[in-house]
Amino acid sequence: MTMKKFLKFFLICFFPLFAASAEPEIHRHGSGRVKREPTEVLVRFKKNVNRHNVPELVDGEDAGEISQIGVKRIRVKNPRALARMLKNNPNIEYIEPDEEMEFFAVPNDPNWNSQSSVLNAINAPAGWDISTGANGPIIAGVDSGVVLGHNDLPQLLPGFSAVPELSPNSDTVGHGTGVAGTIGMTGNNRVGGVGINWNAKIMPVKIDDASGSITVSNGAKGIIWAADNGAGVISCSWGHLLDLATLRNAVNYAYDKNVAIFAATGNDGSNTIAYPARYPNVMAVGGSSNGTTRVASSQYGPGMGVVSMNSYHTTTRTGGYSTMTGTSFSTPQVAGLAALILSMKPNAKPAQVYDFIQRGAKPLGGGYNEQTGYGLIDIGKTLKLVRDDAPKMCRCACKGEEWPPKD
Ligand SMILES: [Ca+2]
Secondary structure (H helix, E strand, C coil): CCCCCEEEECCCEEECCCCCCCCCCCCCCCCCCCCCCCCEEEEEECCCCCHHHCHHHCCCEEEEEEHHHCEEEEECCCHHHHHHHCCCCCCEEEEEECCCCCCCCCCCCCCHHHHHHHHHHCCHHHHHCCCCCCCCCEEEEEEECCCCCCCCCCCCCCCEECCCCCCCCCCCCCHHHHHHHHHHCCCCCCCCCCCCCCCCEEEEEECECCCCCEEHHHHHHHHHHHHHCCEEEEEECEEECCCCHHHHHHHHHHHHCCCEEEEECCCCCCCCCCECCCCCCEEEEEEECCCCCCCCCCCCCCCEEEEEECEEEEECCCCCEEEEECHHHHHHHHHHHHHHHHHHCCCCCHHHHHHHHHHHCECCCCCCECCCECCECCHHHHHHHHHHCCCCCCCCCCCCCCCCCCC
16 A cells, blocks of 8 residues: 555635626725824813913814814814923813824725625734735745736745646646735735735745645645745645654754744644644644634644634636635635734744734633634734834843743
């Protein structure tokens, strides 16, 4: 008997749809624009007082009011300075400049309507206010290949096929192209949808053969090739319940080269996480369909990392879009988040990347548990943690990096 063990992709099913969405743009992208100066102050006066009782406001112009909450709008010359000056005025309850707010960075891509429930559940728009992934690492989708020429995928990096006669840009099952779109459909380009990372550098690594089967050796080869060719993040949406040394060694090889590796727990609903997700150096990603509990099909158990949403409206191999379901599509969401983290902290080690994701996650069910791990990823909170993470100061004799921090 052959010793070949077959792995399987963790795809539940496709819902073909071709939402050839011709919906009009309904959101605007608020970031990257200089905010206008305020022109008014908002004031709540104390009882029986109005602007004529405050000399600094006498020259102001009434601009209306919000009567339900007793707020007057007054047009003045320098609202910010005036508000500061009158902050403690005895006639005034409060005064503040009428600042311009902004929409969180919600993309203008027409498929946003089909994506917003998933992306809002993982707080992606707040994260995109902080980073959309420019100057991020190479992300290898170690999968079934990624087609060339989809008009909502970025230009792909040169890739690799573990089966030499096949091209990394042939994707006969469509799984890898869906994973690639989840990681990195181009954001805010008025085309199709949006990936977690709007500026992704995607490296297609094909590990299945012409019939769509994956062997352990090809999975291992793909991971190793990606690590040897500059990937900073690897996404694996496949696996096997057996712990096989070749795959374990490949994962450790990549991890030792500072590659953050994400893998799907699997979709049979059992309380056993598949390999490679279960290896300690890999972050195991499960799925939630409601944002509050593990979806019944998502495998779980010791070694659980985090969950993300169990579906994604993503790119198809024929150039369209479709909602694809399973932990296969939860995993590249987290890989995309890892790339956002590394776009902000390019020298972060994989353990630091995992730590940010775990600390940023929204715990489900109280605290860490084997059903949902550290909880549902929260892109906004995670990237805030990254942004606010001050560089660690070393004393003069510091050797190497201190991680994890001792406190
Ligand atoms: Ca797009």
